[in-house]
Amino acid sequence: xxxxxxxVGYAQSPSWRETDLTEPQFLFPxxxxxxxxxxxxxxxxGFTCAGSCDYLSGQTFAFVMNLEAVGAWxxxxxxxxxxxxxxxxxxxxxxxxxxxxxxxxxxxxxxSSPGRPSEIYPLQMDPYTxxxxxxxxxxxxxxxxxxxxxxxRITEREMAEIAARSRKRAIxxxxxQVTGDDDPDSLLKEPYVTAPLRRHDLPPISDGACAxxxxxxxxxxxxSNRPVWIRGIDHRIDIHQxxxxxxxxxxxxxxxxxxxxxxxxxxxxxxxxxxxxxxEKLLCEELGLGDDVDVNPSGGALxxxxxxxxxxxxxxxxxxxxxxxxxxxxxxxxxxxxxxxxNLVAVLEGD
Amino acid sequence: MTxxxxxxxxxxxxxDPNAPVVGMDYFMQLEYQEQLCPVVREFADxxxxxxxxxxxxxxxxxxYTPPRGYCPICTVQxxxxxxxxxxxxGIVTNYTVVTPVQYYGQEATxxxxxxxxxxxxxxxxxxxxxxxxxxxxxxxxxxxEVIWAPDAERNVDDITNRSWGSAEGAIRGWKPxxxxxxxxxxxxxxGF
Numbered sequence: 001x002x003x004x005x006x007x008v009g010y011a012q013s014p015s016w017r018e019t020d021l022t023e024p025q026f027l028f029p030x031x032x033x034x035x036x037x038x039x040x041x042x043x044x045x046g047f048t049c050a051g052s053c054d055y056l057s058g059q060t061f062a063f064v065m066n067l068e069a070v071g072a073w074x075x076x077x078x079x080x081x082x083x084x085x086x087x088x089x090x091x092x093x094x095x096x097x098x099x100x101x102x103x104x105x106x107x108x109x110x111x112s113s114p115g116r117p118s119e120i121y122p123l124q125m126d127p128y129t130x131x132x133x134x135x136x137x138x139x140x141x142x143x144x145x146x147x148x149x150x151x152x153r154i155t156e157r158e159m160a161e162i163a164a165r166s167r168k169r170a171i172x173x174x175x176x177q178v179t180g181d182d183d184p185d186s187l188l189k190e191p192y193v194t195a196p197l198r199r200h201d202l203p204p205i206s207d208g209a210c211a212x213x214x215x216x217x218x219x220x221x222x223x224s225n226r227p228v229w230i231r232g233i234d235h236r237i238d239i240h241q242x243x244x245x246x247x248x249x250x251x252x253x254x255x256x257x258x259x260x261x262x263x264x265x266x267x268x269x270x271x272x273x274x275x276x277x278x279x280e281k282l283l284c285e286e287l288g289l290g291d292d293v294d295v296n297p298s299g300g301a302l303x304x305x306x307x308x309x310x311x312x313x314x315x316x317x318x319x320x321x322x323x324x325x326x327x328x329x330x331x332x333x334x335x336x337x338x339x340x341x342x343n344l345v346a347v348l349e350g351d
Numbered sequence: 352m353t354x355x356x357x358x359x360x361x362x363x364x365x366x367d368p369n370a371p372v373v374g375m376d377y378f379m380q381l382e383y384q385e386q387l388c389p390v391v392r393e394f395a396d397x398x399x400x401x402x403x404x405x406x407x408x409x410x411x412x413x414x415y416t417p418p419r420g421y422c423p424i425c426t427v428q429x430x431x432x433x434x435x436x437x438x439x440x441g442i443v444t445n446y447t448v449v450t451p452v453q454y455y456g457q458e459a460t461x462x463x464x465x466x467x468x469x470x471x472x473x474x475x476x477x478x479x480x481x482x483x484x485x486x487x488x489x490x491x492x493x494x495x496e497v498i499w500a501p502d503a504e505r506n507v508d509d510i511t512n513r514s515w516g517s518a519e520g521a522i523r524g525w526k527p528x529x530x531x532x533x534x535x536x537x538x539x540x541x542g543f
Contacts, residue, residue, distance in 0.1 A: 001375075019387075020388050020389060021389075021420075022388050024419070024421070024423075025388060025419075025421070027418050028426075028428060029428070042426065055381075058381065059386075059513055065513075066418070068421065069426075071423065071424070071426035073424050111385075114383040114385040115381060116382065119381060120381060123379065123381075127377065128375065131377065171425055274519075
């Protein structure tokens, strides 16, 4: 059995289409706020783990600069994953299992605005057959959406309804970038960007950051009246080559959800990294989340998509539902790769 | 003919359709466009007026140039209120001699030195040039002063958020003042 670990602090930057601040500059207040909310002394933090992507930043070792926002002198114990901050949280959760330290700082950050995502992302694909094709996330997502439409698993109208609901829920979210009260019928009149996807089915291009502070059980109880417990967490990966997958399924989400214990009790709220509209329905099916679950009250990734922070932001938003809105049990989900290739699922609970 | 062109010519001549594929070329280029952040914008504007500015940490007093908007040692943010004007004279604290390897895109052919400086009164610059000093004569402890680019040529086009004080369009480099060397033991832990 794993030791109980709790989220005791979290903070986010706004999601911007383009900020003129550098990544360390906009990380700086986010990390400080998360630490302050946790009530922990910066020097007490036993481990720090970051998630970011040098390809997004356009500079080798850009992640080292981000440490300037942490305060790394005198030297600290830290690590980095070239992944969404949700995987940095997983590494910190594992590190805290050792029991020799009691707090960890996790953050994720990304600045997508300087580059061209449609040119950068193909470089993460198989370099022989997919990169030379320019296989970008929108094209690959369109293939997955088409597979689901052809299988009768979703309709374009359902996709528009998901997008409209996300934008509406995001109106109250100060960190959101795409908000509005849109009618699905009028959204459906828009042209395709890449058929069958319309603009509303796509995530925005965003700059932004998120930070979370974790603590072991005794420390969490000492620090917080409302610790948010990580009751289960798991991540799984499907095969890379999309041509070798059934794109109408996400077995890695299903398995991670089972191992995290999603179905063990009623879920009140879920924050899912559905970066394309149709993915929300697929994720709900694979996780067994019914109509009674409040999905993406923040507006989700369709409202704010700071790549490398968007998955960790699901943890912050799910924790907020428990700590600030009195919800009992929440699911947080992060994804990586194309077409929901790799998925991380966690179950969070209040006391 | 370059080696690369010879390889191309060989490939063109000998294409055996039954030979297994053992490798492939894939040339890629990524373009990034980033606005200057406000504090580096102010640094660049000052350079156009032949001024060097920095931010002085209100807690520890360390001077950062170009300004970063924070002190990473104290983890406090710095603002316009912490801006100070720096001198344009200093001491070479360290240097690196770069011997160019002729990889694709390398324009330099002869060895050159990049120096780190500590300015009199505070502030450090790295990746600076000493255009009029033979590479073998560059050494820590040298007292130097700035060589501004002429008014008509001065520009800050090459400054980015990641320039670390390298500003070749505005600062041509640094020249020895002719004064005796500074006692380098006092400075050897100040540069990198």
